[in-house]
Amino acid sequence: MSEAGLASDAAAGEVLLETVEMQTGYGDLRVVRDASITVRRGEITVLLGRNGAGKTTTLRGITGLNKVTGGSLRYLGEDITGIPAAKRVRRGISYVQEGKRVFHDLTVEQNLLLGGFSTGVGKRALAGSVEEIYELFPILAEKRMLAAASMSGGQQQMLAIGQALMAKPQLLILDEPSQGLAPGIVKEVMQRVHALKQTGIGILLVEQIVQDSVAISDRVAILEMGKTVLSKPASEVTVEAIQEAYFGSTA
Numbered sequence: 001m002s003e004a005g006l007a008s009d010a011a012a013g014e015v016l017l018e019t020v021e022m023q024t025g026y027g028d029l030r031v032v033r034d035a036s037i038t039v040r041r042g043e044i045t046v047l048l049g050r051n052g053a054g055k056t057t058t059l060r061g062i063t064g065l066n067k068v069t070g071g072s073l074r075y076l077g078e079d080i081t082g083i084p085a086a087k088r089v090r091r092g093i094s095y096v097q098e099g100k101r102v103f104h105d106l107t108v109e110q111n112l113l114l115g116g117f118s119t120g121v122g123k124r125a126l127a128g129s130v131e132e133i134y135e136l137f138p139i140l141a142e143k144r145m146l147a148a149a150s151m152s153g154g155q156q157q158m159l160a161i162g163q164a165l166m167a168k169p170q171l172l173i174l175d176e177p178s179q180g181l182a183p184g185i186v187k188e189v190m191q192r193v194h195a196l197k198q199t200g201i202g203i204l205l206v207e208q209i210v211q212d213s214v215a216i217s218d219r220v221a222i223l224e225m226g227k228t229v230l231s232k233p234a235s236e237v238t239v240e241a242i243q244e245a246y247f248g249s250t251a
């Protein structure tokens with residue numbers, strides 16, 4: 001596939017990412033024992049679970065920051081278990097880490113440009129990419145020359161997402177973008193994430209906020225103590241059922 005090709009050219013619904021009983025952790029400590037998650041192009045899969053369930057660790061296995069020690073990890077039909085993290089980025093996996101902070105002293109535009117450097121494309125192409133991000137997030141265009149520090153938490157989260165999009169991902173992974181945001185802002189961030197589906201990428205969204213995240217998602221997976229306890233199309237699960245799976249074992 002052409003590196004420069006737009007993700008939206010490819011067939012919607014194609015499986016981008018599939019983990020089957022994936023295991024990962026830290027050194028000898030196996031935190032994730034069975035992560036079974038599917039993400040399709042043009043769709044959002046939300047991975048829910050309580051604090052400490054292993055969501056972030058799962059993402060670290062997928063992105064190559066932590067070693068996958070069992071099960072399978074497939075991306076675009078290929079086993080990528082042995083591929084280093086930097087190569088996964090180049091293959092189109094972009095990751096916005098939990099509590100991701102942008103560079104406060106740099107302007108919005110400088111932050112975006114930084115996100116595109118790893119792609120190795122020229123200045124002109126980068127400028128074009130920045131304009132695409134501004135179309136997706138008009139607030140970033142408005143504040144392009146201002147220091148990132150001058151923006152609100154929600155706006156900084158959009159900047160972090162914009163920065164990740166500068167790498168032209170096929171698969172965008174977001175770890176709790178709602179973290180630390182007021183409820184009204186959470187809804188706006190979720191709407192922006194939802195709109196990204198139209199660019200033809202697939203999104204793996206990790207959240208603790210159930211209702212707002214499920215509302216924008218196509219698939220729902222729930223992780224409990226390192227195991228996927230539910231994985232279904234969003235249309236087949238009610239928020240009540242999710243909350244039951246989510247809180248059931250704590251009762």
Ligand SMILES: Nc1ncnc2c1ncn2[C@@H]1O[C@H](COP(=O)(O)OP(=O)(O)O)[C@@H](O)[C@H]1O
Nearest residue numbers: 026029031049050051052053054055056057058
């Ligand atoms: N760097 C680390 N070293 C060892 N254990 C860790 C590390 N980071 C997280 N853990 C452990 O892994 C488990 C899952 O953490 P995490 O994946 O961050 O959960 P979540 O993102 O669902 O809140 C927790 O029990 C946590 O203590």
Ligand SMILES: [Mg+2]
Nearest residue numbers: 055056057098
């Ligand atoms: Mg986490």
